[in-house]
Amino acid sequence: MNAMGVRRTAEQVLALAPDEASRRAGSGLGTARSWSGAGTDGGAVWGRxxxxxxxxxxxxxxxxxxACSCTCPSRKSPCEHALGLLLLWAADEAAVPAADGPPDWAADRLPALRAGAAGRAEGGAPADPEAARRRAERRAARVTAGAEELERRLTDLVRGGLAAAGQRGYxxxxxxxxxxxxxxxxxxAGRARELGAIPGSGPGWPVRLLEECALTHLLDRAWLAGDRLPAGLAATVRTRVGLPSVPGGTAVRDRWLVLAQYDTGDGRLTTRRIWLHGTDSGRTALLLSFGAGGRAPALALPVGAVVAGELTPHAGAGQLRAEPGEPLVPVGGPAGPPPGGPVGAALDAYGRALREDPWLDSWPVTLGRVVPARAEYGWQLADADGREALPLTGADRARPGLWRLLALSGGAPVTVFGECGHRGFTPLAAWSPDLPAETVPLL
Incomplete structure (x- = not known):
């Protein structure tokens, strides 16, 4: 790509949207069937x-x-068409082919855009840092008003009693x-929706509702006291309320074993999570990739492969998310699993992570010498010596990966990588003692 421009991820594109309506409309336009004559020269993207x-x-x-220009009547910037075009470019380079230069109608508009827009100055800094600061302050003020309103809503809920929450509906x-x-x-917004869904989640919902209210209250108070927080925790709070997360650490070059890959989605945006283990550094890293408008995310890595490249971690306390500084290149043979430990060590690791980020749902851990076993409440992974055990999460007790894990173990100890959280353990990959270099995906 031409060094003049920046090819953003789907998440970064959606963060540019002026409101939720534009975000939804732009996601719907991020497909090739909506566009004709699309192209890019690196410094610009265009299409009809x-x-x-x-x-x-x-x-x-x-x-x-x-900066964008569109012949549509919308007065929003960027408009839904600009968002859709950038999403298409982020998801499918083939749909926005490289060209020697823009057509005349696009070339005529670019000088004015580059002269009047908040572009980037030499070295990558914003051309108008004061304008960028004002925009950040305006958004922070809106988030503060939202946090204060959500606090009032939580106060009303607690004063009225949790039992009434089940009667008011979603x-x-x-x-x-x-x-x-x-x-x-x-x-x-996501936490508010979760609060609305809990009363219909089955027996024991008042306890879960109170837990989620406490976590939401903690996040609200942390945002409102953000200027008094340590820098790492303040960055985590900004990410948790929904501000874009950005790389902010020291880049790490390594050979990375692909531990797991899986997708989640809400109908408008598909999120792909890829877990990596640095075979030399011993670090664990999470890559996130996004696909809008029903499209699959662009980044895909085969589980069990070893790839080489540089990753830059995101800012924030206890964060594992990272961004590739360059394409990750396969480098050959398989590698063994990360060092595994007992169940107690996994729980300790999750507890330490919660001190850094109290809103964590789970933490990546590797269990060594564990055996899948059936207990009174369902399936669990138990230490081979029988001291401690972790229950499998409800979704994992019913999926085919459980049976693959049982077949791999055959009653003998295995090594298992997964996500450990307050709801239990989600197994993502496993290795048997007989084939320690063969990663078996459990998704």
Whole structure:
């Protein structure tokens, strides 16, 4: 790609959206069937999108800003067409082929965009840092207003009694979530939706609702006291309320074993999680890749492969997420599993991680010499010496990966990598003593 521009990820593109409506509309336009004549020269992306009128909308984005121009009537910036074009470019390079330069209609608009937009100055710094600071302050003020409103909603819930939450239905919480989206705090919006769903989650829901209320209250208070937090924890809080996470650590070059890969989605955005283990550094890293509009994320790595490259960790306390500084290159043969420990060590690791990030649902751990066994409440992974055990999460007790794990073990101890959390353990990969260099995926 031309060094002039920046090819953003789907997450970074959606973070540019001025509101939730634009985010949804842009996600729907991030597919090749919506566009014709799309192309890029690295410094700009352009294309024509069919609209309601007789002529297609002509959209051009200066990727050094980004700044955009579109013939649609929207007064939002970026408009849904610019978001859709950038999402298409992020997900499918073939749909936005490289060209020697833009067509005349796009080239005519680029000088004005580059002259008047908040582009990037030499060295990658914003051309107008004062404008960027003001935008950040305005968004922080909106998030603060959202956090204060959510605090009032939690106070009303506790004063009225948790039992009443089951009678009010999901509607009030969905309205609260929509206001958190308007406040540009999607992380708080997600927690509001979770609060609304808990009363219908089955027996024991009041306990779960109280736990989630406490965690949401803690996040609200942490945001409101952000200027008094340690730098790492403050970065974690910003990520948890929904501000974009960015690389901020020292790059690590290593040979990385691909431990697991799996997708989750909400119908509008597919999130792919890839767990890696540094065979030399011993570090664990998480790569996130996104696909909008029903498209699969672009990044895919085969489980069990060893790839070489440089990863830069994101800022934040206890964060494992990282970004590749370059394409990860396969380097040949298989590798053995990360060093494994007993169940007690895994629980200790999760506890230490919670001190850094109290909102963690789970933490990656490797269990050594454990045996899958059936208990009174369901399946579990127990230390071979029988001292301690971890229950498998409900979804994992029913999926085919459990039977693959049972077949691999055959009653003998195995090594298992997975995610350890307050709901139990989710196994993602396993190794048998007979074939220690063969990674068996459990998804």
């Amino acid at each position: 999108c069919e609209g309601d009128g007789p002529m297609p909308y002509r959209t051009v984005v200066d990727t050094t800003g980004p 509607g009030p919480w969905e309205e609260t979530a929509a206001r958190m989206v308007d406040a540009q705090a999607p992380g708080l």
